[in-house]
Amino acid sequence: MHLIMIGGSDAGISAALRARELDPAADVTVVLEDAYPNFSICGIPYYVSGEVTHWRNLAHRTLADLEAAGMRLRLDTTARRIDVPARKLLVTSADGGEELLGYDKLIVGTGAVPVRPPIAGLAGPGALGPADGVHLLHSMGDTFAVMATLEQAAPASAVIVGAGYIGLEMADALTIRGLAVTQMEQLPEVLPTVDPELGALIHAELAGRGVEVLTRTTVQAITRAPAGQPGRLHVQAAAADGTAVTRTADMVLVVVGVRPETTLAAEAGATLAVRGAIAVDPGMRTGLLDVLAAGDCVITHHRLLGETYLPLGTTAHKQGRVAGENALGGNRQFAGSLGTQVVKIFDQAAARTGLRDHEAIAAGFDPVTVAAQADDHKAYYPGSHPITMRVTGDRTTGRLLGLQLFGHKNAEIAKRIDIAATAIFHHMTVEAVNDLDLSYTPPLGSPWDAVQIATQAWTRHTQAH
Numbered sequence: 001m002h003l004i005m006i007g008g009s010d011a012g013i014s015a016a017l018r019a020r021e022l023d024p025a026a027d028v029t030v031v032l033e034d035a036y037p038n039f040s041i042c043g044i045p046y047y048v049s050g051e052v053t054h055w056r057n058l059a060h061r062t063l064a065d066l067e068a069a070g071m072r073l074r075l076d077t078t079a080r081r082i083d084v085p086a087r088k089l090l091v092t093s094a095d096g097g098e099e100l101l102g103y104d105k106l107i108v109g110t111g112a113v114p115v116r117p118p119i120a121g122l123a124g125p126g127a128l129g130p131a132d133g134v135h136l137l138h139s140m141g142d143t144f145a146v147m148a149t150l151e152q153a154a155p156a157s158a159v160i161v162g163a164g165y166i167g168l169e170m171a172d173a174l175t176i177r178g179l180a181v182t183q184m185e186q187l188p189e190v191l192p193t194v195d196p197e198l199g200a201l202i203h204a205e206l207a208g209r210g211v212e213v214l215t216r217t218t219v220q221a222i223t224r225a226p227a228g229q230p231g232r233l234h235v236q237a238a239a240a241d242g243t244a245v246t247r248t249a250d251m252v253l254v255v256v257g258v259r260p261e262t263t264l265a266a267e268a269g270a271t272l273a274v275r276g277a278i279a280v281d282p283g284m285r286t287g288l289l290d291v292l293a294a295g296d297c298v299i300t301h302h303r304l305l306g307e308t309y310l311p312l313g314t315t316a317h318k319q320g321r322v323a324g325e326n327a328l329g330g331n332r333q334f335a336g337s338l339g340t341q342v343v344k345i346f347d348q349a350a351a352r353t354g355l356r357d358h359e360a361i362a363a364g365f366d367p368v369t370v371a372a373q374a375d376d377h378k379a380y381y382p383g384s385h386p387i388t389m390r391v392t393g394d395r396t397t398g399r400l401l402g403l404q405l406f407g408h409k410n411a412e413i414a415k416r417i418d419i420a421a422t423a424i425f426h427h428m429t430v431e432a433v434n435d436l437d438l439s440y441t442p443p444l445g446s447p448w449d450a451v452q453i454a455t456q457a458w459t460r461h462t463q464a465h
């Protein structure tokens with residue numbers, strides 16, 4: 001049995017590891033277009049900030065570890081065409097040489113690519129790029145380009161276009177490096193994946209750390225600053241009321257989301273679905289004979305919303321594992337996502353799982369969201385921090401639908417969002433969360449965990465209204 005994985009990141013490597021684990025005789029080849037297999041691109045902001053001291057430390061596993069697991073890695077090799085009926089993959093190596101590789105099963109893990117928003121200066125003839133200090137950020141190659149700008153051009157200031165989780169992590173990272181950061185976001189609040197009430201708290205944390213945050217601001221053009229003026233680049237934007245906003249900066253980072261990289265699969269005849277991602281069944285099969293796919297290039301089955309697109313590393317790992325097992329004839333299914341996410345912004349963290357009101361309404365629920373606050377541990381023990389929470393449940397059935405949290409990075413925000421993720425995964429009601437036997441000692445918690453304080457507030461509110 002010869003398996004080929006296209007893509008050497010979370011999905012492709014998870015699939016390869018699982019296949020080798022299940023069948024040590026399986027012949028497994030991973031084809032990747034760069035030389036950085038199994039790198040944790042989620043860790044890029046912490047390498048840029050300097051907290052992770054060497055890029056090699058971002059490797060989940062080294063090349064030697066991967067080879068020791070029994071897979072063959074074709075570095076600097078690009079998959080060009082899938083011949084589905086003949087079960088052959090055309091690849092080109094860095095020197096341009098072409099080769100046809102035969103396979104029994106193929107797993108497409110081509111991931112995602114950064115979205116290039118319609119900003120003048122980003123595309124077309126004379127487009128600005130890394131040499132000018134204008135960057136996108138997704139791959140290790142992008143990271144090396146950002147580091148080259150930081151180390152060679154010694155920028156004093158940066159504009160970050162976008163305030164999603166990567167934009168926020170990069171605002172944190174560049175501020176730690178000593179740059180003056182301006183963050184521009186076209187939506188009304190930062191981190192639009194949480195309610196604006198929590199977004200406003202993140203906004204305040206950024207502002208408190210000296211980041212200039214400009215929301216409702218749409219970037220329109222990036223140009224080179226005229227010689228003799230401070231700053232290398234001009235960023236022109238428009239506020240919601242049409243007022244022109246301009247900033248000068250030494251570097252610009254554009255991080256406004258990703259889109260699935262599906263060219264290869266689509267040309268082979270794969271069906272594309274929501275947001276243009278590859279349609280797969282829960283077993284990660286594409287519908288093309290002997291071709292599976294996983295990770296940021298495919299749709300995500302959401303346990304409450306059905307088919308959606310939620311590109312995340314946690315999901316890519318799980319889908320890759322399912323694909324690796326099923327390529328060997330298994331019948332595993334991806335159990336579905338809840339969009340559970342956590343992000344650190346300076347000393348604070350924000351997290352969400354499940355649905356917010358508008359998503360719950362679209363999914364046919366009758367949601368009620370209630371705000372609550374509780375300390376992460378007993379306030380009499382030093383170092384306690386308040387956690388701001390928003391719990392969403394279904395009025396009709398009492399089912400827990402979602403939780404959003406904001407609090408200090410040491411307030412176990414990730415652990416607490418995972419309590420809710422587990423409860424939602426298992427269809428628990430808001431009230432049933434109160435019955436969970438959670439741990440307690442004053443330096444680390446309270447007799448009622450903060451999450452249970454929030455679910456009690458929800459029950460009180462819905463009983464009163």
Ligand SMILES: Cc1cc2nc3c(=O)[nH]c(=O)nc-3n(C[C@H](O)[C@H](O)[C@H](O)COP(=O)(O)OP(=O)(O)OC[C@H]3O[C@@H](n4cnc5c(N)ncnc54)[C@H](O)[C@@H]3O)c2cc1C
Nearest residue numbers: 007009010011033042079110111112295296312313314316
């Ligand atoms: C800065 C940053 C921070 C992040 N932080 C988090 C986080 O905290 N938590 C989280 O859950 N997720 C996070 N993510 C998202 C997470 O990294 C992705 O969801 C995950 O890497 C997806 O893995 P993947 O294998 O599907 O795709 P990708 O990581 O996109 O990898 C696809 C690979 O396929 C290769 N490839 C594509 N086409 C070809 C071809 N034709 N031939 C050969 N190779 C090809 C690409 O070069 C690439 O290496 C972050 C992402 C970034 C960029």
